[in-house]
Amino acid sequence: MAVTTSPVDETAIGELKAEVRGPVLQPDDDGYDEARTVYNAMIDRHPGIIVRPTGAADVIAAVNFAREQDLLVAVKGGGHNVAGLAVCDDGLMIDLGLMSSVRVDPDARTARVGPGARLGDLDHETAPFGLVAPAGVVSITGVAGLSLGGGFGYLCRKHGMTVDNLLSVDLVTADGDLVHASEDDHPELFWGIRGGGGNFGIVTSFEFELHELEEVLAGLIIYPADEAHSVVRSWWEFISEAPDELSVWLNFSHAAPEPFISEEYHGERILSVIPIYSGNVEEGWDVIAPLREVGDPIADTVEPRRFVDWQQAFDESYPAGERYFWKSHNFKSPSVEALDHITDYAVSPPTPDTRVSVTHLGGAVNRVPSDATAYPHRDADFLVNITTRWHDSTQDDECIAWTREYFDVLAPHATGGTYVNFTTEPEGEQSMAYRENYERLVALKNEWDPDNLFKMNQNIKPTS
Structure with a gap:
C-alpha cells in the first residue's frame, strides 16, 4: 500500500470533518501540537491530519478515510509508548483520548473501558467498590497499549497478566468493520489481540474481569x-x-x-x-x-x-x-x-x-x-x-x-x-518478541490486515 506524504485534497478532508463528531485537526489548528505530543520527548513527529474520535463510528470513518487515501496510520491511546508509535509524520493520527470512559459493574465484577483511558482513570473508578483490575504501575499509562502488549503489575503473580483478565473487546478492522472478539466470538482474533499489540485493528472498548482488593x-x-x-x-x-x-x-x-x-x-x-x-x-x-x-x-x-x-x-x-x-x-x-x-x-x-x-x-x-x-x-x-x-x-x-x-x-x-x-527500537525480528506464537500471528495478520494498514506498532508483517 502506498503512503501519501503530500497533503490530502481539502475536499476529502472536508467530507471527513462532516462525517465525524470529534475534532479533525491540521497543523495550523489549535490543539494540534497537544494532540501529537507523546510521552517520550525524543519523538517529534507531525501528522498531516489528526482525528480525535468520540466513539466507534468516528473510528470507522477515520479508518475508511486512511485506507481510501492510502495514508500511513498511527493510533494513540495514552501516548505512553516509549517508541512513539502513537504518532507518525505526514499521515493520519487517530487520537483516542476522548474515548476515556470507564463503566464498572460491581455485581458482575467487570469494567468496560474506553481506549483513551489511563490506568489512573481505571483505578479511580474501581476503587470505590473495593475492586481492582490487574494492570500496570504508573497512572499515566494508557490502558489500551498496556493491555494489547500483555500488561503486568503488582497483582500479576496472583491474578495473571492484564491480558489474562481481558474478557472481550470491540474492534474496528482494516476494512472498517466493527467486530466483537472474545473466547466465544472470533476466538482466534481474541487470542491475537492478547499480546499482539495493535496489529489487527483499533480496539474501541475493553471488558475486564475485576478482583476484590482494598x-x-x-x-x-x-x-x-x-x-x-x-x-x-x-x-x-x-x-x-x-x-x-x-x-x-x-x-x-x-x-x-x-x-x-x-x-x-x-x-x-x-x-x-x-x-x-x-x-x-x-x-x-x-x-x-x-x-x-x-x-x-x-x-x-x-x-x-x-x-x-x-x-x-x-x-x-x-x-x-x-x-x-x-x-x-x-x-x-x-x-x-x-x-x-x-x-x-x-x-x-x-x-x-x-x-x-x-x-x-x-x-x-x-x-x-x-x-x-x-x-x-x-x-x-x-x-x-x-x-x-x-x-x-x-x-x-x-x-x-x-x-x-x-x-x-x-x-x-x-x-x-x-x-x-x-521496546524503543526493533530488537531484530519480531519473532524475538512473540517467539513460538509468531507464525500464528502472521496468519492472523494475513486474514485481518493483509495490506498492513496498521503498521505503526511492533509490526507483524503479513506475507500476502
Whole structure:
C-alpha cells in the first residue's frame, strides 16, 4: 500500500470533518501540537491530519478515510509508548483520548473501558467498590497499549497478566468493520489481540474481569549502592519461594530528598526493594519478615496502604516530556553472574534520572500456557527494564549506547525474548518478541490486515 506524504485534497478532508463528531485537526489548528505530543520527548513527529474520535463510528470513518487515501496510520491511546508509535509524520493520527470512559459493574465484577483511558482513570473508578483490575504501575499509562502488549503489575503473580483478565473487546478492522472478539466470538482474533499489540485493528472498548482488593502491605526497603550486589542475591533466594500474594520488585535510582531518607544519601545511587503483599495484612508481616532482615537498609517504609494510593507511588519517577530509551530482558533461574551483571550497570548509569526496574513475575503468570494468548513469555521469573532518561539532546548518543551495551551484556543470560511494550527500537525480528506464537500471528495478520494498514506498532508483517 502506498503512503501519501503530500497533503490530502481539502475536499476529502472536508467530507471527513462532516462525517465525524470529534475534532479533525491540521497543523495550523489549535490543539494540534497537544494532540501529537507523546510521552517520550525524543519523538517529534507531525501528522498531516489528526482525528480525535468520540466513539466507534468516528473510528470507522477515520479508518475508511486512511485506507481510501492510502495514508500511513498511527493510533494513540495514552501516548505512553516509549517508541512513539502513537504518532507518525505526514499521515493520519487517530487520537483516542476522548474515548476515556470507564463503566464498572460491581455485581458482575467487570469494567468496560474506553481506549483513551489511563490506568489512573481505571483505578479511580474501581476503587470505590473495593475492586481492582490487574494492570500496570504508573497512572499515566494508557490502558489500551498496556493491555494489547500483555500488561503486568503488582497483582500479576496472583491474578495473571492484564491480558489474562481481558474478557472481550470491540474492534474496528482494516476494512472498517466493527467486530466483537472474545473466547466465544472470533476466538482466534481474541487470542491475537492478547499480546499482539495493535496489529489487527483499533480496539474501541475493553471488558475486564475485576478482583476484590482494598488494602495491601507495601513500601520501600532502601539500601545504598554498595550493598546492592548482596541484596540482589538475597532477593532472588527469597522470591524463589514467595507465595502468589507477594510481589517483590526492585528499583535502582538516585535518592530523592525524601524525609524518610537520611540527607547523606540524597542524590546518591540506591536500591529499593519493593514488597507488595495483597493477602491478609497481618499474615503479610510474617511473610515479608525475612526480607526486611536482609543487609543494613537506610530506610523501611513498609506499611498497610490503600492499593489505589500505592498505584500512584512511582508516577513522579517516570514523568512525561523527558528523553527516554528503554530495553528489556526476561530471566529464568538466573546465575549469580547474571544477577551481578544486572547490578553492575544498574548502580552506574549515565544519568541520575536513569532507573532500572526488576519486575517479579511467576505465579499465576506462568501457570498459563505460552500458546494460550499471543503474549508468550510464560516461563520468566522476572523482567529487567532499563529505563534510561535524560534531558539534553547532546546526551542522546551516550545514553543510547549505554543502554544498548547493557542490553547486550545481559542477553546471554536472558531467555531470548523481549517485551513489546518496553521496546524503543526493533530488537531484530519480531519473532524475538512473540517467539513460538509468531507464525500464528502472521496468519492472523494475513486474514485481518493483509495490506498492513496498521503498521505503526511492533509490526507483524503479513506475507500476502
